[in-house]
Amino acid sequence: xxxxxxxxxxxxxxxxxxxxxxxHCYNAWKNAAPYPPTRELSxxxxxxxxxxxxxxxxxxxxxxxxxEPLLRADIYxxxxxxxxxGTTVNLITNGSLLTDEAIARLTPNKIxxxxxxxxSVDRAVHDRMSGSAGAFDRVTMALASLKAARxxxxxxxxxxxxxxxxxxxxAELAFALGADGIMFNRFxxxxxxxxHIEELQASPENLAAALDVAEDFxxxxxxxxxxxxxxPPCLFDTARYERLTFGFCAAGxxxxxxxxxxxxxxxxxxxxxxxxxxxxxxxxxxxxxxPAARDFSAARPTFCAGCRIxxxxxxxxxxxxxxxxxxPRNLDPFLxxxxxxxxxVR
Amino acid sequence: xxxxALNGLLVVAGLxxxxxxxxxxxxxxxxxxxxxxxxxxxxxxxxxxLASLGLLSAGCQSAESTNPAPSTAAPATxxxxxxxxxxxxxxxxxxxxxEVASGRRGPYPFDEAGQKKLLADLATVGTDIDALAKxxxxxxxxxxxxxxxxxxxVAGVEAKRPTEMxxxxxxxxxxxxxAHDSLxxxxxxxxxxxxxAMDEKIHPDAVRKVLTTIEADVAYLDAEEHLNEFPxxxxxxxxxxxxxxxAALDRVKARLxxxxxAPDKLASSKDWAVVIHYWQTVTPLAESGLGTEKQREDAAKxxxxxxxxxxxxxxxxxLSEGESGxxxxxxxxxxxxxxxxxxxxxxxxxxxxAISPPQQQSxxxxxxxxxxxKKMLEAGKLHPAVIEKILxxxxxxxxxxxxxxxxxxxxxxxxxxxRAEVEQVLTDLKKAVDGTx
Numbered sequence: 001x002x003x004x005x006x007x008x009x010x011x012x013x014x015x016x017x018x019x020x021x022x023x024h025c026y027n028a029w030k031n032a033a034p035y036p037p038t039r040e041l042s043x044x045x046x047x048x049x050x051x052x053x054x055x056x057x058x059x060x061x062x063x064x065x066x067x068e069p070l071l072r073a074d075i076y077x078x079x080x081x082x083x084x085x086g087t088t089v090n091l092i093t094n095g096s097l098l099t100d101e102a103i104a105r106l107t108p109n110k111i112x113x114x115x116x117x118x119x120s121v122d123r124a125v126h127d128r129m130s131g132s133a134g135a136f137d138r139v140t141m142a143l144a145s146l147k148a149a150r151x152x153x154x155x156x157x158x159x160x161x162x163x164x165x166x167x168x169x170x171a172e173l174a175f176a177l178g179a180d181g182i183m184f185n186r187f188x189x190x191x192x193x194x195x196h197i198e199e200l201q202a203s204p205e206n207l208a209a210a211l212d213v214a215e216d217f218x219x220x221x222x223x224x225x226x227x228x229x230x231x232p233p234c235l236f237d238t239a240r241y242e243r244l245t246f247g248f249c250a251a252g253x254x255x256x257x258x259x260x261x262x263x264x265x266x267x268x269x270x271x272x273x274x275x276x277x278x279x280x281x282x283x284x285x286x287x288x289x290x291p292a293a294r295d296f297s298a299a300r301p302t303f304c305a306g307c308r309i310x311x312x313x314x315x316x317x318x319x320x321x322x323x324x325x326x327x328p329r330n331l332d333p334f335l336x337x338x339x340x341x342x343x344x345v346r
Numbered sequence: 347x348x349x350x351a352l353n354g355l356l357v358v359a360g361l362x363x364x365x366x367x368x369x370x371x372x373x374x375x376x377x378x379x380x381x382x383x384x385x386x387x388x389x390x391x392x393x394x395x396l397a398s399l400g401l402l403s404a405g406c407q408s409a410e411s412t413n414p415a416p417s418t419a420a421p422a423t424x425x426x427x428x429x430x431x432x433x434x435x436x437x438x439x440x441x442x443x444x445e446v447a448s449g450r451r452g453p454y455p456f457d458e459a460g461q462k463k464l465l466a467d468l469a470t471v472g473t474d475i476d477a478l479a480k481x482x483x484x485x486x487x488x489x490x491x492x493x494x495x496x497x498x499x500v501a502g503v504e505a506k507r508p509t510e511m512x513x514x515x516x517x518x519x520x521x522x523x524x525a526h527d528s529l530x531x532x533x534x535x536x537x538x539x540x541x542x543a544m545d546e547k548i549h550p551d552a553v554r555k556v557l558t559t560i561e562a563d564v565a566y567l568d569a570e571e572h573l574n575e576f577p578x579x580x581x582x583x584x585x586x587x588x589x590x591x592x593a594a595l596d597r598v599k600a601r602l603x604x605x606x607x608a609p610d611k612l613a614s615s616k617d618w619a620v621v622i623h624y625w626q627t628v629t630p631l632a633e634s635g636l637g638t639e640k641q642r643e644d645a646a647k648x649x650x651x652x653x654x655x656x657x658x659x660x661x662x663x664x665l666s667e668g669e670s671g672x673x674x675x676x677x678x679x680x681x682x683x684x685x686x687x688x689x690x691x692x693x694x695x696x697x698x699x700a701i702s703p704p705q706q707q708s709x710x711x712x713x714x715x716x717x718x719x720k721k722m723l724e725a726g727k728l729h730p731a732v733i734e735k736i737l738x739x740x741x742x743x744x745x746x747x748x749x750x751x752x753x754x755x756x757x758x759x760x761x762x763x764x765r766a767e768v769e770q771v772l773t774d775l776k777k778a779v780d781g782t783x
Contacts, residue, residue: 019661071661099663101726121547134662137549144555173547175531176538177556221534253453253507311461311507 005285009061010053011259011270015040015072020094021131022117023196024158027067028261028273030191031323035273040262043074047081049264049280054085056284061112063090065259065270070097076105088112095142096135103149114146115183118155121169125162140177147178155179159210160187160200167210171217171225181224184214184244188229189333190271190323197324197333204235204338211241218243232316232335233309234342249314252297258288268296271319272328299328303335307344427483432474436492439467440499447502458508468500532563533587536594543598550602557598564591612664613731617655624652624677625735632683639689649681666725669732671718676736679711708743712764715740719771723778733779737772744768 016029016038029035041049053059062082069075070093082089091106095116116139120126123136130136146153155174157167167184174182186207187193187200202210211231218225226245231238238246250256257269264280266287267273274296276287287293301315315321316332324333335342427433443464446455456464472493479489539560543553566572567588576584612618628645631637637645653674660670719740747761 073667096661097663121542123547137552138662140548140552141555144552144559148555148559150559172538173542176535176542177548177552178535178559221531223531308462311504312458 006058007254007256007258007284007288008059009063009255009257010057010059011063011065011257012050012078013065013067013259013261013270014046014069014075014078015067015262017071018066018068018094019071019096019132020068020135021192022094023129023131023192024160024187024200025192026188026190026271026320026323028191028267028271028323031194031273033273033326036263036265036275038261038263038265040072041264043077045280046074046078046262049260050078050081051085053260053279053284054087056279059087061088061090063092065092067262068094068097070102079106079110083110090115094130094135095139096132098142098145100145103145103151107149107151111151113180114151114153115156116143116146116153118143118157118170118174118179118182120163120166121173122163122166125166129158129160129162140173143174143177143179152180153178154181154183156183156185158185158187159202159207161202161206162200164202164206164210168213168217171214171223175221175223181226182214184210184225184227185229186227186231186334188271188317188320190320194324194333197337201334201337204341207231208236211236211244215241215243230313230316230332232332232342233313233345234307235335235338248312249316249318251299251314251318252293256288256297258284268293269319271317272296272322273319274322274328296322296328301329301331303331303339303342304344309345427478430478430481430483432477433483435467436471436474436478439464439471443468443499443503446506447499449506453507454509455506456508461503461506461508464503465500468496468503471496532560533590536560536591536598540594540598543601553598553602557595557602560591560595564588564595567591612659612729615659615664617659617664618731620655621652621659621673624648625680628677628680628684632680635683635687636690637684642684642689645681645684649677652677665729665732666722669722669725669729672715672722672736673732675711675715675718676739679739705746708746709761709764712740712743712747712768716764716767716771719768719775723771723774726778730779733775737775740768740772 013027016027018025018027029038040046050062064075064078066072069091072078079089079091089111090113091111092115095114098114098116117130118126118139119129120136126136126139127133143153143155155177157163157170157174159167163170171182187202189197189201193200211227214225214227217223224245225243226247228247230248231246238244251268259267259270259272260279261267264278266276266279266284268276274292276290276293279287296318299318300310301318301321304310304313304315307313316335318328318332320334321330321332321336322328325331325336330336331339428437445451446464475484475489475492475496478484479486484492539553539556542548543550567584573581573584624645627648631641631645656665656670656673656677659665660667665673715736744765747765
């Protein structure tokens with residue numbers, strides 16, 4: 001009944017370097033607004049920083065992200081450190097560096113889930129969205145190798161105008177390769193993606209049709225599909241989809257997706273450019289109780305006033321609004337583009 | 347609801363405990379002052395626990411708890427403010443909203459219905475204030491202040507999330523079922539894999555890799571002891587799955603057999619061609635030490651292109667870090683060799699270059715390469731094409747070493763140590779390469 005204060009999960013962006021140039025990349029340091037220069041900490045400083053945060057938060061899940069985490073030479077030491085601390089580790093990677101040797105160093109029982117992008121069954125589309133020739137062959141090989149090593153893999157499909165026509169076949173590819181689930185994420189503008197909105201952002205009609213396909217696929221193959229990026233209920237009747245799971249913004253809650261950059265700066269989530277402070281210098285709880293964190297959590301667009309689920313939905317992705325339009329109080333860019341069609345939930 | 351059930355249980359447990367203590371005639375106050383220290387501490391801890399449970403219980407009141415209903419009747423004249431139904435409603439709602447907004451009830455103080463009801467109650471509080479002001483129970487200033495504070499309370503209640511949002515996250519954890527645990531999934535996967543393989547949508551190497559996992563699953567089903575684990579009614583289905591899987595495996599394998607294994611991707615890549623071009627361009631210049639300004643400029647451009655190509659190959663995992671490090675080092679050495687003399691088309695007489703003895707240069711180069719060679723060996727990923735490029739200059743440097751002047755014993759010891767290590771690594775490398783052929 002009296003629980004120790006705990007924040008369950010955190011994201012650690014181990015590096016800002018990447019060997020891909022994804023059109024849809026949302027990394028905060030690629031926003032038009034400048035992000036402070038970030039130098040990676042030494043291995044010792046990184047582990048000390050992670051140790052301090054784990055002590056303060058009691059976090060039991062750390063998702064390692066980037067950039068491409070495997071570009072960092074000490075990634076294996078970081079993983080080993082977290083595993084020794086009893087933390088569950090997820091690895092979000094583009095898969096290009098997951099050689100058999102790398103997989104051997106990350107197994108067994110070190111990584112809970114590998115998240116790999118599978119953007120299209122058409123290698124040209126996948127490679128184009130990844131900004132890297134050969135990316136499709138590398139990621140499919142990595143997925144196959146991970147499954148051969150009996151690892152859990154989730155394929156991430158970022159739904160855009162470019163790849164939605166191949167959605168069903170891409171889901172089949174993920175399934176055939178042995179993936180354990182698919183994340184169907186609508187393109188959420190930010191970072192580099194903010195420069196490609198016209199090219200990438202799909203219409204609500206096309207996304208709704210894709211959700212119908214996803215529901216049918218999940219039912220046919222008894223296969224889990226989750227939509228992590230919030231699908232605004234004023235544009236999609238999410239209650240229709242019994243087999244899909246839908247995420248909402250968790251800002252300010254105990255499930256918030258607080259993100260630490262390579263220098264130790266804490267942000268409200270991986271999409272948001274707001275810097276709350278540095279966890280190396282300040283206590284985690286002080287930072288998430290700061291006025292900046294409270295402002296971010298409380299921000300809701302005026303457009304949503306009067307909607308019955310305003311508090312639940314929070315106006316969709318406020319971090320995307322912040323990244324593209326300068327403030328989390330603005331409307332999520334996807335919602336803004338389709339506001340005329342939105343039907344408030346009464 | 348869970349809070350209510352918890353509260354009920356706590357109340358019942360407390361009553362039972364109190365009854366037991368009365369029946370036993372226990373004097374808690376006395377027990378807390380007398381007896382051994384451990385006993386007094388235990389009693390104090392128990393009292394503390396009960397007190398905190400009581401506080402928690404009070405804090406867990408559901409927002410659905412009933413506040414006095416708002417009154418539509420005007421306050422009676424002569425009635426004190428505290429006695430009016432409007433004030434009673436206002437005070438009760440206010441207290442509840444204050445607790446919620448202040449966070450004393452935690453981050454999820456109500457369910458969605460509870461939040462809706464509290465916000466509706468707060469909306470009627472505005473009406474209460476108006477009615478009380480109209481009846482003269484509140485003066486304008488008091489009513490104005492209450493209305494202002496009411497806005498703060500409404501915002502505070504709106505900012506809290508309902509219990510339904512406990513699991514909310516835009517990073518939704520997935521319920522996963524490992525693919526190899528699911529027979530049905532194995533059966534469904536194979537036709538899809540077969541179709542993708544036949545259409546060459548996936549690289550044959552990836553298909554080969556997937557087949558190894560499916561073969562393992564099918565082998566599991568092929569074993570009699572594993573088939574016996576199925577309930578009798580499910581066994582025919584398992585056997586059917588196995589047979590279908592075996593047939594599909596054969597078809598996919600036959601298709602793959604028609605597709606030759608991928609050639610050495612590195613050797614056939616465009617980037618490797620850029621690297622080779624640099625070597626072909628610069629090697630004659632480096633060996634002779636003779637070249638024009640123009641040739642050297644061209645070689646420098648080739649070097650820049652080769653450096654980028656090596657980086658790309660490393661990023662794509664076509665080269666290991668050790669291999670790329672050695673290639674870059676070797677490329678730099680060639681470049682230095684090329685510059686050891688003035689350009690042949692230069693007539694400047696006072697061209698000044700610092701020349702260190704070739705033996706010393708060889709020693710320096712070998713010392714720089716040694717850690718990279720070891721790293722490459724440890725990585726275990728060896729490309730014969732790369733080895734072909736890096737071994738000859740290393741062997742040439744090894745040949746230079748014995749000619750260091752013998753009157754430098756310290757250097758000689760260093761030479762001996764480096765030489766022994768390099769020779770050992772080279773032997774291991776050659777063995778490893780022979781093994782991969």
